[in-house]
Amino acid sequence: MSVKNSFKTFNPFKNSYNEVKYIPDTITEIEKKVILATEAAKILSKKSYADISNFLLEIKSRMISNKEQIKEVYLSETGLEKSRFEVEFKRTIYQLSHFSDFILSENWENKHETVEHFNGKKLTKKKVGLGPILVLGASNFPLAYSTIGGDSVAALSAKCPVILKAHPYHTGTSLEVYKSIYTAINNCGLPRGTFTHVIDSGHENATFLTQHEEIKGIGFTGSQTGGEAIINLVKSRRDEVPVFAEMGSLNPVFILDLKKTSIAYLAESLAHSVCNDRGQFCTKPGAIFIPNNVIGNMLSIELKNNIIQYKTGPMLHPSLRENFETKTSSIKNIIGDLLVFESEKKAEFHVSNKVVIIAENEFNKVELLRKEIFGPYTTIVMYENDPINNLDLFDGQLTCSIFSEKINEEIQKEPIYHLAIQKAGRIVVNDVPTGVSVSKNMHHGGPYPASSDSRFTAVGSDSIYRFLRDVTIQQYLN
């Protein structure tokens, strides 16, 4: 058994590595975890939804008991502040309640098993879990899209065991959360393989797991590059298993019209949406289209000022910072320094908030500006007549936002609204795209490359369908 090199996580606030050393799992160790998961799949399939619901609530209780320990590691590994920890922790335990409630709801009762009598036969259609699911911890949600984040909770709700590969930079946080899950498994008398935890400093273990024949589905949240790497690995399997990758998005915002009195509110909420937590959200608005008129120019200047005055901070980890600096430098090289505005940094290892103001025709010449730039950056595009042609050039999106002083019914008559439906998974009217509510009717996904399969969502109770298949039992009526 080859022993792998240990590694440390990084504290972005201190710009230095943490003390604790972690050792990646060996392939032998992972094989044992997969066997446990395969055994657990059979046992979980016979558990009731009430059992699973209790288990999710038990994880929630353990998380709440363990909150201070989780917080301490989270703050040392993520470069995210206490206030963000509180928001994300709350969201994470809310997701557990949301699914715990959902799988006990009348709605689910009426959906997971239905009976039809047809030509003297009884056709019972029931939903069954796909089997062991590999979840890859996301970098930008160390809790809510990692260890017991949306993918894991949806998979467990579908009675699928989870094999979680922790994000290397948040290994300590992930292990701390895993303690709560481990205790909950024991307290609920569930098999050990219900949830197993895999550590790695690189891609080797994830690669191995994507190829494993006992892995029956995969959940990923991250960049387009990362998502496509996973998708390509899955494509090389000899069988077909579903992978849901939620990837990059530009999340264009279109201000169709505006009043002078709306400027302050728009400039503030959009700047917050771009810069909050260093813009490290998959729904961060990456292009904001503003009419090139007097009021529009007032908005663009105020928005630009708000962005460059927004407090700076470190990014989640050094590679993301490097990526951000490289991409924004490329933009400068292409369009020139004059159009790029940036904030002063409080510390050398922080990133500046950056914003470009550019005319519509210039914007469309620069392909880089149509792709996600992960971090506190946006492009303000001043358009002349109708911004719809700009949207037509975009790939699939997670979100598309439309601001207008008109009433909802009028907005829904706009051609750009209809095009947005073709392009995006969520249309946001008069609001910023960040802040994805966890609810039944949320859709978080979209046509490629926003996600790998536009038919599924990564957020909300419907995200359970990624991990379920139907079986029909055909019998004669007794």
Place this chain on the structure above:
Amino acid sequence: MSVKNSFKTFNPFKNSYNEVKYIPDTITEIEKKVILATEAAKILSKKSYADISNFLLEIKSRMISNKEQIKEVYLSETGLEKSRFEVEFKRTIYQLSHFSDFILSENWENKHETVEHFNGKKLTKKKVGLGPILVLGASNFPLAYSTIGGDSVAALSAKCPVILKAHPYHTGTSLEVYKSIYTAINNCGLPRGTFTHVIDSGHENATFLTQHEEIKGIGFTGSQTGGEAIINLVKSRRDEVPVFAEMGSLNPVFILDLKKTSIAYLAESLAHSVCNDRGQFCTKPGAIFIPNNVIGNMLSIELKNNIIQYKTGPMLHPSLRENFETKTSSIKNIIGDLLVFESEKKAEFHVSNKVVIIAENEFNKVELLRKEIFGPYTTIVMYENDPINNLDLFDGQLTCSIFSEKINEEIQKEPIYHLAIQKAGRIVVNDVPTGVSVSKNMHHGGPYPASSDSRFTAVGSDSIYRFLRDVTIQQYLN
């Protein structure tokens, strides 16, 4: 514009080519059809479900008016008899009614658009079509899984335009059906690109279409080899689009116990399921497990006799016949002539019905016997104690059938029943797997390689979900 070579279809009853010549579409012609489909997608997305429902009923009316012409070509191209034409025609127009009813039903009304109020926001979740869908006509259902078969009707119901690539051997039948669709499009005032028809003698046009960026989804029914060819083509696209391939299946049948009085019925219904229409169904039972006891041996002999006495006929086309002869010859070579029984053929170009009787331990040594052999063939496997270990060796299946004299509740306690749920898309209790009813609760699919995505069905109203995605409209409450 390069002109392609013309080709003829084949009359299996006469063992000779038909007179009419068909000319494959050129790439230029196909490009025009894709443009029409792309334009139609936008128009269809604004049509009501009532409009689509009417359109489906209009196709049905046109098909009924055109029935005699369709029948004539069908009988000249398929090697299938009049009685089969009647059954398949009825099924095809029933599918049109089924979806026409479904998209007007209260069930669908409550599903395709829902509203949730959440934290002062109105979240409207609605289903939208993926866009133009490529449907590849199946060889074994020249009507019901071809031109206006299950895939096309489901796609149209989802407001997706269909580009249909006809199966080369059934080009005339496909064109005759297309006439009905074309007239219905005109009568309903729908755009021409709602449904377009592509002809080819080989794979070139399908290959081109699978790569086309305007094709947003693909439906395929056929062999594992054919399905994987399509899947691999889709994998080489730069974007991700869903392909639903319904592929091969062995459809194992397990006789757990039996009474002497059941022998005649079982031997008759199983022989019919194996041999009807030359066994050219994706759900044909390819392995029948019978207990190796006195009554079991009586059943196996009677079943074998029924199979070799079942009337013979030609297969759908010469390549299928060649495949069948090659595979069954390989079996003979591996296990020896003595275990293979076959019927006398009425004509030289017919295929014999064939059956192998083999002991459980011998069966498990021959991998070829665990794969689908398309045509009138099955393996009777005599097992000693419990057939469950045999099932455990199988890949994913469309169906798994269990026969027992016990009541349904007792059967559902059998370990093999639970394993069957893990392996197959449909569990058939005390019935043969052939004859897939078109209904809400039917699931026709299953874990790979039965289908490319176990979460979707190819039959019944739920098959619409293959071609739909969700969009959430987020608004403030007015």
